[in-house]
Amino acid sequence: MRLRSRFNLWLGAVLALGVAAAGTVTYGLLHRDARDQVVQTASLLMAAAEATRSYTTEFIKPHLDQRLDVEFLPQTVPAFAATETIIALRKQFPEFTYKEAVLNPTNPRDRTSDWEADIVNIFRADTARTQIVGERSQGPMQALYFAKPIKISNPTCLTCHSTAATAPASMIKLYGEANGFGWKQDEIIGAQIVTVPLSFADKAADRTFAILLGAFVLLALLALGTGNLLLGKTGPSAAR
Ligand code: HEC
Incomplete structure (x- = not known):
């Protein structure tokens, strides 16, 4: 030759x-970095929801609690505040979602769907677990989900979530007696779940x-x- x-x-x-x-x-490095970035975005959205929760508890609830005898204001409920804030955020970012997914919720919109219930049950079976990150297809899109357990660690939660008899009358008037009761101290009753699109980063x-x-x-x-x-x-x- x-x-x-x-x-x-x-x-x-x-x-x-x-x-x-x-x-x-x-190729491997670029896609690993892309996924890391999406996890970071999901953590940021989760942190925003948590910040809204603590803002409500610290700055809103104390001022409105005296209205509880007269009327129940959902605006004082941290879960409601976080859910509504992210709904407002989704006007600009419709592909992002946040849900306080609960097996037996007070507000039916918070009820777990099939895949969310699976996540909650993983947390219930393994109480040491603090988060779950995974991927799923969401319509035509691939999404990353990031979940954290919701545990009843504060006994004051049980005023409104153990029995209809202990809950404020104004709350029963608004939500009825059927849902969101029977929660137990230290029970994992649901999960905060954020989903973020993967396709843009990919x-x-x-x-x-x-x-x-x-x-x-x-x-x-x-x-x-x-x-x-x-x-x-x-x-x-x-x-x-
Ligand atoms: C004053 C009554 C009251 C107290 C105290 C209270 N909640 Fe709630 N909670 C509610 C109501 C009412 C809702 C439904 C709000 C809505 O319409 O989205 C709710 C909703 C929730 C949700 C969303 C799922 C669902 O049931 O719709 C979670 C999670 C939750 N509460 C957790 C807690 C935890 C944890 C505590 C204690 C730190 C607590 N709550 C204390 C009244 C209360």
């Missing part, structure tokens, strides 16, 4: 292997990957071309 053919064959093979290896590593990773792969291939072709140019200069007799 002529030197040039051998050179092209071997360098071509080595470069192809190199591009394949670099491509595989880069698409961005794919775009960056396509550009990098193009650059790798270009580099390989340049190396091959330069090699051939140098071989050409040494002349056929010297190159043989």
Whole structure:
């Protein structure tokens, strides 16, 4: 075989292997980073919901509690405040969701769906578990979910969530006696679940990957071309 053919064959093979290896590593890294970023966004949304909860408990509830005898104001309920805040946020970011998913909720909109109930039951079976992160398809979109257990650790919760008899009359008037009772001290009754779209980050990773792969291939072709140019200069007799 002529030197040039051998050179092209071997360098071509080595470069192809190199591009394949670099491509595989880069693809993995880009998609891992994309997922990390989505987890970070999900944590931020969860933190926003939690901030709304504590704002309500600290700054809103004390001022409105005296109205409890006259009328029940859902605005004083941290779960309600967090849910409504994220509903408002979804006007700009409809692909993001937040739910205080509860097996036996006071407000029916908080009832767990099938997959949410599975998550709550994992937390109930393994009480040491503090979070679950996973992926699921949400319509045509792939989404990442981030869940934290809701545990009844404060006995004051039971005033409104143990029996209809202990709950404020104004609350019963608004919500009825059927739902959201029978919760127990230290029981995990539900989970806060955030979902965040994965597809945007994945698409961005794919775009960056396509550009990098193009650059790798270009580099390989340049190396091959330069090699051939140098071989050409040494002349056929010297190159043989
Ligand atoms: C004054 C009564 C009252 C107290 C005290 C109270 N809640 Fe609630 N809670 C409610 C009402 C009413 C709702 C339904 C609000 C709505 O319409 O979204 C609710 C909703 C919830 C929800 C959402 C699921 C559902 O049932 O609709 C969670 C979770 C929750 N409460 C947890 C707690 C925890 C934890 C505590 C103690 C730190 C607590 N609650 C204390 C009245 C109360």
